[in-house]
Amino acid sequence: MNNDKPHTIRVRFAPSPTGIPHIGNTRTALFNYLFARASGGKFILRIEDTDQKRIVKGAEEAILEILEWLGIKPDGSVVHQSDRLKIYNEHVKELIDGKKAYEKEGAVWVKVPHERRFGWTDGVGNKKISFLGKDVDEFVILKSDGFPTYHLANVVDDHLMGITHVIRGEEWISSTPKHIYLYEALGWKDNMPEFAHLPVILGPDHTKLSKRHGAKSVLDYRSEGFLKEALINFMVLLGWNPGGEKEQFSLSELEKIFSLKQINTANPVFDIKKLAWINGVWIRELGENDFEKRLREFYSRDNEVSDVLDNKTTKGVLLAAAKSRMKTLADFKPLVSEKESKREYTIKEIKIAGQLLEHLKNELGDNWTEERLINSLRKFNKEKDVPFKTIYFVLTGKDQGLPLGELLKIRHKDFFINNLKSE
RNA sequence: GCCGUGUUCGUCUAGUGGUCCAGGACAUCGGGUUCUCAUCCCGAAAAUCAGGGGUUCGACUCCCCUACACGGUACCA
Numbered sequence: 001m002n003n004d005k006p007h008t009i010r011v012r013f014a015p016s017p018t019g020i021p022h023i024g025n026t027r028t029a030l031f032n033y034l035f036a037r038a039s040g041g042k043f044i045l046r047i048e049d050t051d052q053k054r055i056v057k058g059a060e061e062a063i064l065e066i067l068e069w070l071g072i073k074p075d076g077s078v079v080h081q082s083d084r085l086k087i088y089n090e091h092v093k094e095l096i097d098g099k100k101a102y103e104k105e106g107a108v109w110v111k112v113p114h115e116r117r118f119g120w121t122d123g124v125g126n127k128k129i130s131f132l133g134k135d136v137d138e139f140v141i142l143k144s145d146g147f148p149t150y151h152l153a154n155v156v157d158d159h160l161m162g163i164t165h166v167i168r169g170e171e172w173i174s175s176t177p178k179h180i181y182l183y184e185a186l187g188w189k190d191n192m193p194e195f196a197h198l199p200v201i202l203g204p205d206h207t208k209l210s211k212r213h214g215a216k217s218v219l220d221y222r223s224e225g226f227l228k229e230a231l232i233n234f235m236v237l238l239g240w241n242p243g244g245e246k247e248q249f250s251l252s253e254l255e256k257i258f259s260l261k262q263i264n265t266a267n268p269v270f271d272i273k274k275l276a277w278i279n280g281v282w283i284r285e286l287g288e289n290d291f292e293k294r295l296r297e298f299y300s301r302d303n304e305v306s307d308v309l310d311n312k313t314t315k316g317v318l319l320a321a322a323k324s325r326m327k328t329l330a331d332f333k334p335l336v337s338e339k340e341s342k343r344e345y346t347i348k349e350i351k352i353a354g355q356l357l358e359h360l361k362n363e364l365g366d367n368w369t370e371e372r373l374i375n376s377l378r379k380f381n382k383e384k385d386v387p388f389k390t391i392y393f394v395l396t397g398k399d400q401g402l403p404l405g406e407l408l409k410i411r412h413k414d415f416f417i418n419n420l421k422s423e
Numbered sequence: 424g425c426c427g428u429g430u431u432c433g434u435c436u437a438g439u440g441g442u443c444c445a446g447g448a449c450a451u452c453g454g455g456u457u458c459u460c461a462u463c464c465c466g467a468a469a470a471u472c473a474g475g476g477g478u479u480c481g482a483c484u485c486c487c488c489u490a491c492a493c494g495g496u497a498c499c500a
Contacts, residue, residue, distance in 0.1 A: 014500090015500090016499080016500050018499080018500070048500070050499090050500080051499055051500065053499090054499065054500080105498080106498080107498045108498095109498090122428095125428090125429095127428090129427070129428075130427095131426070131427070132426085135425075135426050135427085135496090136426090137495095137496065137497095139497090139498095140497085140498045141498095142498085143498040144498060145498080147498090149497095149498070149499085149500085150499075150500050154500090169494090170427095170428070170429095170493085170494060170495095171494055171495070171500085172494095172495090172500090173427060173428070173494070173495075174426070174427060174428095174494070174495040174496070175495075175500095197428090197494095199428085199429080199493085199494095200493075200494075202492090202493075204434085206492065206493085207492095207493085208493080208494090234435095237435065237436080237448095238435070239435090239436095241435085241436055241437070243437065243438090244437085244447090245437080245446080245447045245448075246447095247435095247447085247448055247449090264429095264435095264436080265428075265429060266428090266429050266430065266492095266493090267428095267429075267430095267492080267493055267494090268434090268435065268436090269433095269434060269435075270434090270435095271433095271434050271435065271449070271450080273434080273449060273450055274434075274435065274448080274449045274450080275449095276449095277448090277449055277450085278449085280461095280462090284462075323462085324461055324462035324463085325460070325461045325462075326461090373458090374458060377458065378458080381458085387459095388457090388458050388459065389458095389459055389460095390459095391458070391459080392458065392459035392460085393459075395458095395459090396459080398459085398460090399459070399460075400459050400460035400461080401459070401460065401461095402459090402460085403457095403458065403459080403460090403461095404458055404459080405458075
């Protein structure tokens with residue numbers, strides 16, 4: 001099976017369904033996927049459900065949904081290790097028969113020769129890593145519950161599935177000598193995969209990324225209004241850089257230019273500010289129809305926002321005006337909501353509101369157009385020496401927001417008049 | 424403790440012996456455009472290249488040591 005097309009690159013993403021993958025784990029999937037696409041190879045999804053006790057309900061569904069949403073589609077069908085117990089058992093037996101493994105305390109163990117040295121050239125950083133056999137602990141390959149451990153199942157599957165490159169997190173570096181030994185013991189030494197270990201993402205405090213500081217899943221980010229394009233762009237730039245000064249990359253672009261050689265060896269620190277920035281970049285990149293589609297998906301259960309989007313006559317101006325003012329899709333509602341909380345007017349502002357109301361009545365009468373409005377506000381600004389910042393506030397009840405011209409089109413003059421009357 | 428890996432502006436990074444008294448981006452600060460806020464444009468500040476030894480005519484780039492960080496040290500993955 002592994003020899004049918006020896007030159008085809010095959011990689012796999014092998015998560016265990018013990019929780020919803022956070023952004024770091026998802027980045028591992030992304031890198032595998034990109035490497036496969038960039039080299040014309042295959043990207044396989046394998047669920048490593050060998051630890052029955054720690055399986056979390058819904059975790060596998062979440063993994064699938066993440067890949068689906070991101071557009072990182074696995075090739076072929078999903079493999080479950082729990083379906084392959086017989087295969088692992090056969091290999092365990094082979095190892096026992098060959099005196100490479102032994103039973104002890106109800107489990108099957110392997111001990112690597114102490115005098116040996118196990119080394120490889122890592123695909124990340126292209127550097128040699130090696131361990132002395134004496135530093136590799138004796139380990140279990142088959143647990144007493146009949147399930148294999150990662151070490152055994154991983155090696156057997158990678159070999160049988162013809163995996164050519166094992167791209168995984170750096171927490172596996174010290175296990176790699178065990179894996180190399182297993183390949184040898186099973187007689188597969190001559191077509192071992194290449195190993196590439198990705199540096200893990202650190203939180204802002206330089207400790208391992210955890211829930212506390214942003215190790216959320218991409219599903220969490222999605223519900224906060226982040227775009228998949230931005231998440232992909234952000235993840236790929238954590239530890240990978242093609243060398244130029246370009247910062248914005250689409251998935252399809254990455255599928256062409258990605259390379260393992262350009263992955264850094266140091267641990268990057270997660271920076272939410274940069275994620276927010278790149279998300280804004282991608283929002284501004286959206287065409288009007290696509291922008292509306294994303295908003296409708298995001299606000300599918302919000303009637304107020306849906307109603308606003310249903311108004312065909314104002315939708316165009318609204319979307320155009322909102323787009324440059326958003327970092328996430330969640331920023332849209334505060335921009336358009338009538339119910340948005342307004343702060344208290346100061347005494348001075350109340351006075352100005354009254355004056356402005358008089359001014360506009362005299363200047364505009366019932367004929368409010370954008371041009372007439374702005375011109376008369378300019379006049380008010382000059383005559384009364386009231387800064388536009390204040391004018392904007394007394395007209396809208398907010399310190400910032402959409403431009404007045406757009407607001408006139410969307411909400412009409414009564415909106416302004418009511419704000420000038422209220423205090 | 425032991426084993427492994429890493430260390431360039433606050434952060435992401437460019438840089439593979441001379442073109443680097445170190446370039447870009449985010450964030451920060453200042454300015455311009457402007458009806459607010461953004462967008463956009465311009466500019467500033469920000470790294471004695473972790474520290475110390477070598478090697479070399481010459482080191483951010485090669486070697487060694489130290490410090491620190493991260494990973495591993497489970498019948499978890």
